[in-house]
Amino acid sequence: METKVDTANGATHTAPVVDSNPRESKRPRTSCDVDGSSKSVAVPAGGRSPDPATDDAGSAPQSAGAKQAEAAKMKAKLKALMGRFPLPACTTSANHMMCSVHAEGGKPKPMETILKGVNPLVVYGVQRTTLPPLLAELKTEYHKFGHRNPFLWQWLYYSTQLMAGPSIAPEHADTVTLVKSIINIFNVVTDDIGDEDNDIRLLHRIEADLFRGVFSSDDADESKQACADRAADPKAAYCHTLKTHLWSLARKLPRFEELKEVLEYDIRQMLNEKRYSALTNKNPHMINRTEHSLVAPHTMHAMIFLTCDLMASPSVPSTEFGMLRSIYWDANVMANIANCLGTWAREIPKRDWSSPLFPQAIEDGVFTIQQLNSMDVDAIKARVEESGVEGKLLARWFSHRDHIMSLNDKITCASAADFAAQNDAFLAMHLACRGFI
8 A cells, every 4th residue: 555754845755555564563654755666787696605704795797688687586576575564765765775786797886876776765764753751861861971963863763673573572572672772772872982982991891880780799899880980971870871771671571581691692792892993993903804894793783682582582482593693693794784884984083993894995905004094084985985895895795695595494483584674674774874873
């Protein structure tokens, strides 16, 4: 069916809205133009290299017939998938984008061309998202000290619902969404401590406070230090507030006790990435793509979200956990690349080289560390845009998508194909919201 939506300028647009899963009806609904046209272009069929930490772009040129067949196959697949989410602005945007990523010979098109396939009304849809009262309160508290664009909080809540697992029990959906949203906010604050403040000691103390009294005894001396941190630093105080809400909500989930140690492990991996980011900013000559590819994806916390979803999914057997963690690791890497493609330009003025783009550019000889630290912002942007590095990252993104699809028949509690389509929309969200997040 079609839904009409008045856009900000008063014009009316229509878009197909297909909600095949009534349980997901609480997700935010938006609408956008659907331009049915999309160019027939080839997307590499690409297998995956044995080592996902070091796989590179580089599919061999295809014949004209093979390219047309591959393009038609991808377009048909996307057409079948795009109607499965009640988030049409993202899914149609993903459809347009995925059909315009690769040009002749399997070489990625320039990013400015790809961006033309991303519907700008994704931004409008995110802006219309209403935060629950708790998240609205936390947003207000953050802006007493934080500098991030207020749009980010709606974007995070929107994307958290977009990436929700299909097995969540309906009665726990709101709670687990809040849990993941709070972890998202915690990730943003600690990300700034690592990327901008480079304060490794404070990260250690925030981590200790996060788990104190939940996974460890409440040491009197450590508690005293935590109180001093909160008094001295608004970020530490804010993280303590997030901690209180996080564990209060997480304990309501039916499998919390069963999986709480897994959640602790996953969150510690995320926080370890913050320390790694601070270390590389302090010691930029240690940057290398291999190590970065193993550590940096944890900043996107797909593994954390999987564990949270499983806490809210009584019906999923534990025998499925390993295979699920495999595809969610792919999602971690894909999300890290998507986030990089949406945000790398804003990181340059801060001389923050923690995104996947810069280790790749250094390895490819596009820059040296000395050049990154001495060139002006516009010169760095221009060189990146001319280098093809973004295309290499997209090719790596596709290799992980291929791996998710290869496991479709090995998972019984979820559809790997649907999960791949969710990640398509997540990439489209990042590209559509460049400059806002």
